[in-house]
Amino acid sequence: MADENPFEQQAAERRATFKSRHGYPAQLVPDVWVGRLVAMNTVGPTRASGMLEAVKPEGYVVSVEDRVVFIPRESVLQLELYNPEDLEIDDLEIGI
Secondary structure, eight states: OOOOOHHHHHHHHHHHHHHHHHSSOGGGTTGGGTTSEEEEEETTTEEEEEEEEEEETTEEEEEETTEEEEEEGGGEEEEEEOOGGGOOGGGOOBOO
8 A cells, every 4th residue: 555645635634724714624715704804806896795695607606785796716725714803893994
């Protein structure tokens, strides 16, 4: 039996660490973030932030109060989860 590839072993360890730290596997991100506050850097450069309403194969639906926008997946460079305790509602924006 051959030894496991060290890169595969390291990747497995990182997946296990992520899951133990956050309570869900990284493969579920961003699906498990629906209903949470997110920020994303998009091509432009533009930044959008708000409540993640839906994740579709084509992109993301984000809302702030009564404004809802669809952001195509290929436009998103980075997506991050906000900690609600560190964010005021006035800080949310959709800058598209």
